[in-house]
Structures are given as structure tokens and as C-alpha cells.
Amino acid sequence: xxxxxxxxxxxxxxxxxxxxxxxxxxxxxxxxxxxxxxxxxxxxxxxxxxxxxxxxxxxxxxxxxxxxxxxxxxxxxxxxxxxxxxxxxxxxxxxxxxxxxxxxxxxxxxxxxxxxxxxxxxxxxxxxxxxxxxxxxxxxxxxxxxxxxxxxxxxxxxxxxxxxxxxxxxxxxxxxxxxxxxxxxxxxxxxxxxxxxxxxxxxxxxxxxxxxxxxxxxxxxxxxxxxxxxxxxxxxxxxxxxxxxxxxxxxxxxxxxxxxxxxxxxxxxxxxxxxxxxxxxxxxxxxxxxxxxxxxxxxxxxxxxxxxxxxxxxxxxxxxxxxxxxxxxxxxxxxxxxxxxxxxxxxxxxxxxxxxxxxxx
Amino acid sequence: xxxxxxxxxxxxxxxxxxxxxxxxxxxxxxxxxxxxxxxxxxx
Numbered sequence: 001x002x003x004x005x006x007x008x009x010x011x012x013x014x015x016x017x018x019x020x021x022x023x024x025x026x027x028x029x030x031x032x033x034x035x036x037x038x039x040x041x042x043x044x045x046x047x048x049x050x051x052x053x054x055x056x057x058x059x060x061x062x063x064x065x066x067x068x069x070x071x072x073x074x075x076x077x078x079x080x081x082x083x084x085x086x087x088x089x090x091x092x093x094x095x096x097x098x099x100x101x102x103x104x105x106x107x108x109x110x111x112x113x114x115x116x117x118x119x120x121x122x123x124x125x126x127x128x129x130x131x132x133x134x135x136x137x138x139x140x141x142x143x144x145x146x147x148x149x150x151x152x153x154x155x156x157x158x159x160x161x162x163x164x165x166x167x168x169x170x171x172x173x174x175x176x177x178x179x180x181x182x183x184x185x186x187x188x189x190x191x192x193x194x195x196x197x198x199x200x201x202x203x204x205x206x207x208x209x210x211x212x213x214x215x216x217x218x219x220x221x222x223x224x225x226x227x228x229x230x231x232x233x234x235x236x237x238x239x240x241x242x243x244x245x246x247x248x249x250x251x252x253x254x255x256x257x258x259x260x261x262x263x264x265x266x267x268x269x270x271x272x273x274x275x276x277x278x279x280x281x282x283x284x285x286x287x288x289x290x291x292x293x294x295x296x297x298x299x300x301x302x303x304x305x306x307x308x309x310x311x312x313x314x315x316x317x318x319x320x321x322x323x324x325x326x327x328x329x330x331x332x333x334x335x336x337x338x339x340x341x342x343x344x345x346x347x348x349x350x351x352x353x354x355x356x357x358x359x360x361x
Numbered sequence: 362x363x364x365x366x367x368x369x370x371x372x373x374x375x376x377x378x379x380x381x382x383x384x385x386x387x388x389x390x391x392x393x394x395x396x397x398x399x400x401x402x403x404x
Contacts (some may be wrong), residue, residue: 092383
């Protein structure tokens with residue numbers, strides 16, 4: 001399961017030797033991502049020159065497909081694994097830099113809409129996943145982990161909750177595998193559904209940010225649709241991520257009240273510890289961009305840095321997804337996750353359609 | 362040292378989280394752009 005769940009959440013500063021160990025994997029992320037970019041530029045040209053009908057495939061999908069191909073054929077050799085696991089680091093850095101493409105007014109308006117939708121999505125997801133977990137006879141803590149993973153932010157939320165409710169590593173592993181497998185499926189299904197329903201960039205981006213669980217997959221699913229949809233997906237997903245502390249705290253209190261986890265002493269400190277700091281970074285860069293800290297050329301440069309960071313992330317999404325490893329985790333958690341995700345996707349699509357009518361997008 | 366003890370020891374080691382390092386790196390890069398050290402980032 002190492003490939004599928006090698007996601008660092010909060011680690012201390014690495015020493016020089018640990019840092020050097022990351023270099024091969026980071027170089028692999030860069031090579032796969034850049035190859036995806038080259039394929040986007042050249043395959044279309046080649047097909048056109050030879051009068052072939054070939055769909056325009058964006059670098060996002062090429063990078064993910066190349067990563068999937070490597071991971072599921074030759075596999076990712078040990079020397080690259082530590083560096084490949086840094087894709088979450090590049091994702092967070094990319095999200096912070098993406099803040100430069102939002103004016104604060106837009107963040108507040110869209111963030112406010114997202115926040116209202118996120119509150120409904122979290123309530124529905126937790127209630128429905130808990131019901132499904134019980135119906136399928138899953139262990140209660142595994143059900144809690146799946147509910148948090150699908151309601152808030154996938155793997156990060158599961159890891160944060162595992163510690164807080166003292167769940168077994170096996171439960172955590174099951175829940176992460178289910179969420180990752182469903183995230184991989186969403187990369188291919190969401191853009192198809194979005195195009196079939198003729199969703200606007202705005203509506204699709206909000207939907208992907210609300211319904212796709214893992215931040216990396218939500219970012220990729222948005223970017224696969226369009227650049228504008230990618231921006232909106234990140235904003236909606238970041239709003240969801242900001243809720244992680246409250247949801248984990250609620251679960252910790254619930255399990256402590258049943259005598260199956262330790263109580264939480266300082267709740268404010270707990271919330272701050274769990275709060276994703278990159279959300280604050282995103283907001284601060286947006287404030288700087290709004291008040292002209294950067295000129296136009298600098299804003300373009302910062303936005304391009306964000307794209308490069310996301311390129312490494314998309315390569316990492318493919319490289320860390322190993323279907324064989326995921327299959328070993330069993331069918332029931334996956335079935336619960338899959339049924340839950342379909343319902344959450346339908347509910348959030350309805351929410352987005354309703355919000356679209358209200359706010360005109 | 363058991364796995365649990367190791368995990369506690371790692372968790373208590375002082376230092377910034379990966380999350381915070383990502384924020385710092387992003388701000389450093391943005392400041393370098395603002396200072397004119399990175400003038401043009403191609404895409």
C-alpha cells in the first residue's frame with residue numbers, strides 16, 4: 001500500500017541527507033510533467049500535419065496518463081518514491097501562488113458562495129456515508145474515516161482524523177485507498193459529465209471543487225475542463241479544506257465521549273494545528289495582488305510559477321496511483337465510497353445548479 | 362523504540378510542518394519575482 005498512501009501531511013524539517021533523497025523523485029515529477037507539456041504541444045501539431053482527427057489533450061491529462069503508465073507497468077523504483085511523495089508540497093505551493101489570479105473581492109464573493117455550498121455538502125456527505133457504512137457493516141471508525149475523507153479533503157482529512165480518533169492504521173489504509181481510487185476515477189468521469197451537461201466553466205469548477213475529494217485530484221479535474229474551471233475548483237476545494245479542523249474536532253469529541261479516544265484539551269490550539277496554512281497563504285497573496293503589490297508582468301510570472309508547481313502535482317497524481325495496490329484493500333470500503341461519491345456528486349451538482357440560477361453563472 | 366514511541370518523538374520534534382514550508386517557498390518565490398530577480402517565468 002506504500003505507493004498509494006505515501007502522502008506526507010505534517011513533517012518536520014528534513015536534514016540535508018533527507019533532502020538529497022528527494023531529488024531523484026522531484027526530477028522524475030519534473031520530467032513526467034514536462035513530457036506531458038511537450039506532448040500537448042506536439043501531438044496536436046503532428047496530427048494536424050498528417051490530417052488526422054485527434055482530440056486536443058491538455059498537458060494535465062498527458063502528465064497524469066504518463067504517471068499512471070509508469071506506476072502501473074514498471075512501477076516507481078524505491079529511489080524515486082520519497083521525491084514523488086512531495087507532490088502534495090508542490091500542490092500547496094501552487095495553490096498559494098494561484099491566489100495572485102484572484103482579486104480579494106472575487107475570493108470573498110465566490111468563497112462566500114462556496115462556503116454555503118460546502119456547509120450543505122459536508123452535512124450531506126457525513127450523514128450519508130455514516131448511513132452507508134452502517135448498512136454495509138463497516139467498522140465504525142472506518143466509517144468515520146470514509147465520511148471525513150469524502151466530506152472534507154480526502155487523504156489529509158483521513159490522516160488528521162486517524163490521529164484524533166485513534167483509529168487503526170488498517171482502517172486508515174482502507175479509507176485512503178478507497179478515496180484515492182475514486183479520485184482517480186473522477187479525473188476521467190467529471191470532465192466527461194461536465195461536457196455532456198454543457199456546464200459553464202464556473203459551474204463545473206465549483207462542482208469539481210465540491211465533489212472531488214482529494215485536493216490534487218480536484219485541482220486536476222478542474223484543470224482538465226479549462227483554465228477558468230481549474231481556478232474555481234481550487235477556490236471551492238480550498239474553502240472545503242478550511243473546514244477540516246472543525247470536522248476533525250467534532251469527530252474527536254464524539255469518539256472521546258464514547259471513551260474510545262482521548263479528549264481534546266485546548267480546542268482553539270487543536271483547530272489551529274489542523275487548519276491548512278496554505279489557505280492563509282492563498283488569501284494573503286490574493287490581498288497583495290488586489291492592492292497592486294505586483295505589476296502586470298510580475299502577476300503573470302507568479303501565475304506561471306503556480307502552473308509549474310501544479311505540473312509537478314499532476315505528474316505525482318499519476319505516479320502515486322497504483323491500481324493493483326488499491327485492489328488489495330477490499331471491495332466493501334470501495335463500494336461504500338463509490339455509492340457515497342455518486343450521491344455526493346449528484347447532490348453537489350444540484351447545489352451548483354441552484355446557486356448558478358441565484359448568482360447567474 | 363516502538364513504532365508508536367517513534368511517531369510521538371517525530372511529532373514532538375520542533376520545526377515547521379510541510380504545509381508551512383510550502384507557504385514559505387511560495388512567498389519566497391513571489392518576493393523574488395517582486396524584487397525583479399525572477400523577471401520572466403515562461404510557460
